[in-house]
Amino acid sequence: MLRFAIAGWRAVLLLLLVGTATANAAESFIIDEIEVEGLQRLEEGTVLSYLPLVVGDELNQQTAQQSIRSVYDSGLFSDVRLLREGGTLIVRVEERPQIVSFSIEGNDKIGGDELMESMRSLGLSEGEVFRQALLDQVSLELRRQYFANGFYDVDIDTVVDELPNNRVSLKIDVVEGESATIKSINIIGNEVFDDDTLRDELKLQETDWMPFQQSDRYSKQQLGGDLESLSSYYQDRGYLRFTIEDVQVQLTPDKRDIYITVTVDEGEVYSVEGIRFTGETVLNQAFLNALVSTRAGETFSRKKATESADRIEAALANVGFAFAEVQPVPEPVDGKDRAITINYAIDPKKRAYVRQIHFRGNAGTNDETLRRELRQLEAAPFSQTAVERSRVRINRLAFIEQTEVETQRVPGTDDLVDVIFTVRERPPGSVQVGVGFSGADGFLISGSVTHANFLGTGNRVAVNLENNEFSRQLNLSWTDPYFTEDGISQTISGFFRRSDRIIRFSSGFSSNILGGDLTYGLPISEFSTLRAGIGVSETSIETFAGQTSDEVLNFVNENGKRFTAFQLRTGISRDTRNRTIFVTRGNLLRLNADIVVPGSDLRYFSTSLTTQHHIPIYAGFLAQINTSLGYVDTYGNANTVPPYENFFAGGTRTVRGYRDGTLGPRDTPFDNPFGGKLRTTSQTELIIPLPFEADGQSTRFSLFFDIGSVFAEPGDFEFNELRQSAGIAFRWFTPFLGILNLSYGFPLNDEQGDETDRFQINFGTGF
Template sequence: MALTARAHAFEPFRISEIRAEGLQRLEIGTVLTYLPLSNGDTLNDATSQQAIRSLYASGLFQDVQLERDGNALVVKLQERPAITNFKLEGNEKIGGDELKKSLKDLGLADGELFRRDLLDQVEQELRRQYYANGYYAVGIDSKVTPEPNNRVSINIKVTEGSVTKITDINIIGNHVFPTDELLKQFDLKTTNWMPFQKSDRYSKQSLSGDLEKLQSYYQDRGYLKFSVDSVQVALTPDKKSIYITINVSEGDVYKVKDRHFSGDTILNDRYLEILTSTKAGDIFSRKEATDSSDRIEAALSDIGYAFAKVTPVPEVDEEHKEVSLNYVVDPGKRAYVRHIGFTGNSGTNDETLRREMRQLEAAPFSKSAVERSRVRLTRLPFIESAEVDTKPVPGTDDLVDVNFKIKERPPGSVQFGVGYSGSQGFLITGQVTHTNFLGTGNRIDLQAENNVYSRSINLSWTDPYFTEDGISQTISMFYRKSQGVIRYSSGFNTNTIGANLTYGIPLSEFIALRAGIGVEDTSVETFPSNSSDEILKYVIDNGTQFFSWQARTGISYDSRNRTFFATRGALHALTADIALPGGDLEYYNISYRAQQYVPLFWKFTAEINGSVGYVNSYGNNDVPPWENYFAGGPQTVRGYKDGYLGPRDHPTNLFNNPYGGKLRTTAQTNVIIPLPIASDGKSTRLEAFWDVGNVFAEPNDFAINELRQSAGVAFSWFTPFLGLLDLSYAVPLNAKPGDSQNRFQISFGSGF
């Protein structure tokens, strides 16, 4: 009798022999491997069905039959054909190498066994992907050609056709808001004149998202019972155009009657009311209700309730068209942090990262503390990025683990090279820097520089955690020999040697105090033939050798998310340095710097940098000329020659070089432009800018109409070899006769 997949009842028998028929490429041993029967077993209804299922499940056969010959079991098989050649052509818009790899992983490749059901699935998936990208006229033709020796060749030919575009989107039933206003909320658009438009390609997912936005638009404006009644999507016979019709019911406007809280609120009602922005008499807004719930959840998460859920439930009074908002609070159990872990920190000690934590182990979980810990990690100079993952501990309902995934950047470099700066010209530099010495987070920096205008050597050591409380210590020593104070000599040379000891004292999470002391010894060399009258007079009155020691103080507020290429937060820094009595110089220097990042539309960001600096003497001698302020160039007002704005040498002097002044005011307003190329925003930046500023000999000389302005574009890039590369092109907007302009400015080699 025959026992197939459609087996019927038969007399059970004990198997004395197993034979296989129909094999072409496979051996009998392969069949026996998948067959759950052997000599001596009994074949009955149950074991025959099990055997057939096992052989089909192997994927090697497309037909299986069982027959009995006496007490011998005969397995008749039809092997699946092997694919001798697989070809996919015509798919220019979808797939590529990634699709070919996926098909090979599925089993559609040369040498694999052919399965018709798999080919059908691939056709359906290809069609789905084309539909999702707007190609509704796509044709997919699969051809399976038999070859000798139970083999087949497969050819899938795709005819993509043209993109099906949205010709019209019509909303019916709207009376309060015009259709044009509602369609502004949609990502899908009708075809327009814009080149490379993709928003006119229909997809079901995009339409669903737009309908959700439409509902939110109405419900955020009081239309609580707004509904989308039906949606019709019509495709023209030629499959080139799509028409979308949306039928809506607007309903009435509802106002907030009151708000109250239920459940285990944990927080007191007065604080909860502060967190909610839905007040009695206001027009109901789903967004305001949701935002209020999010704020309550965030407040609960900050005191340990990591899995708190707050649901705003509208209790509707249909007669008066009012809504009582009931915020149902389910805090869950208070969660504690069991363990904080780090991965990816191969070159950084665990302790170096752990001291940045504001979330502590064994303490209640705090969402804001975890996020602040992540930001503090990203602000470390040797950390490129940090991601955080919070996971419940299996088997518990009140413990979580917090894991930080660290991506390090090279912490140190030994470099020798050539650079260029607008204020110093071409320069030769050598530098040994390590921002994470031995994984401790300590920074060492040895830098030497030589160019036609100056030579210098600087050595510094910074311990960011000199004390366990986070007080930092920086020790530095330096030597500088320069011609004047800018690249274009002011007619005198200076030789300075000195040392500084500075401490940074954190007063809060964002505020730090700066305190330190420094000593300097400076000698001045003048040249009667080309030194300015001002410097000659200063040397005659005060000599050529000057020793001073300074007290350095300051306070700063820094909430930026990154030290370089920040995108949010602010920096405010006030510093006051004074040359103390007892030295040869008696002057003070006060400066204030403000930096603010403001998100704009789309992904644009405004960056506002402002600074004011004032230097003056408090003794008998004047401010030393090398301590004057200068302006012009990339750091102050772009488009003007570096250091050339402000007062010049005495008019009778032949050279009329910049001499600087006691007061400097500058402001740079930058609009950070999102780049179309792939970029994480941490290594490149493009911006349009407007700069304004100048230097004045005395504060009383300040005049608004003397502030120079410029506008242009700038590009910054952390290059692998040249360090920070800055390019800018600026157009001076109100240059006056005698101003030295330099529209294109470049600097590199200074960012190592």
């Protein structure tokens, strides 16, 4: 074998360039063949793929240096040499070891799964090539993170176990030690606000007597956030030139206590002389003025100025300027000390148009089913309001659990965006056979087949069968939410109900009802819908000697026991809620009016008004107010409302703490609840966020106050007769039983004869 050698200074230069890799070449030559030596795990083709030489090329000083550097820079080899044997170029390599395993132990406070994922992305994982420099870098970075979080006594040891066949096992052992705690936070230079007031603005706090205190654990990142909060506190109160001049963080020799000293310069209070808008304003002056919350003569507030700029950006985004930037710039006023003009510098950028709208995660839903909910259209100017409304509409679908949206700029353009909706679907269909319980109906056995997204079309098909101690019923329904392209919905339903439930409340009689409905929903605005439909039913009732009340017997004597009713259904609703279950914001107003039309055996009508108001308070606390008003009466020559159409109150849906259906008028001679023509109820709840659930989509805990009752005639209404209760409630959206309702109510003004029931529970489908 004839070894090439590069004489003198050339050899020295090459060694300086490529480290331990060497190339010996006495003279240039044409490569007839290339061989690779030293491989253990890698294929020869891997080396050749990095080598910038092929058979027929000339090997000289320059190409040798380039070749060694290229192969070495692959990171796969710790040493690379070029040798010659005749016309054959020999590439001799030494492979870096392969990582068999990598683990970090003892890092309870820093890292976890996210740290391991980060290590894998850097190349420290099973099957990767080992590089000592990378392991050292990771160890230093881990130590830096511990220091930044107050763990100055941390000990980090890296262990490299060499294994046969050029393999290694890596392990980082961490002994975290105790976190240093904040002994003192001292603020220097403050004269307007005292130390305690300013320290209250900080999340980092001095160690106190509270057990399990976490706010005294030092974190460099949190200190940065606290300093920003301190600046905001001053600048929101007019101290425009407030500065933090120095920050000292001192660690005691035993590495257990930290002393923080912040030196500030408060400056002077500035007032707003006026506002102006510069740049390409786009929007008219009057509209821009309405978006600004700081007025002339007020003390400057950075928070108000920033919020005003955000509102202007949002307004511009709604008319297509998706990338608009608005910067509030305080400008001194000539000739006046401590007076500024706020200049809102507006840069709308180019008007953006939506190129495409994509959906992700809708494995069981047709694209068109989601697309018809959109208020932002393709090829139209981008509108932030339209995009957000589209997200809410998709999120309100019964088969969608969560919807997220993002806007992406189209690469290579400055005026096109793509809008991407990512959905998480609920199971749209279910076949259930189960047991439920209601305070009104007792235990029930139910079976149902429901599909809220039939064949991905958004159509809802439902078959429900229930059997309990007091009733049996079968319901069939089909709902097409887009019966027409304009969004008119159609619901076709049929039902059979046999009920003995009135026996529980009052005066023994049973009823059998067979009927069907055809109902349409006609959207008249983004949030409002008209309801129109017809229904037909055949009803028969049965009385029992010695058990039926006088009121029921009088009705039967006047009208008989079998009735055919043709019903006209109307209504209007306005719904701005962000969800249909466990709502967090928005309101619902629904007014329905149904009438049994002439030509029927009976003549009566019923009206109902339902409202829901959801008022966010603070930090997840929510006020919810539900009210309902119902009224039923006869018209024409009819005198008596059918007893099965009376309103009842009491129980989880109306006034908790009182037994289901027991409030209001009583029958004769049994003195049992009989219901009445007028019902009015209100439920007010303070919903308290639970620490174990961030989004509040499956559980709810609340304090409640309920009030309401039923009256035989509207003229009988007296406020003093309304029953009141207060208590606590818990709701859980269970996977199999539907919504579980638990409540414990305390009647506040119950009277003799009232039937109270403090603990109440409802669960199962059909409630």
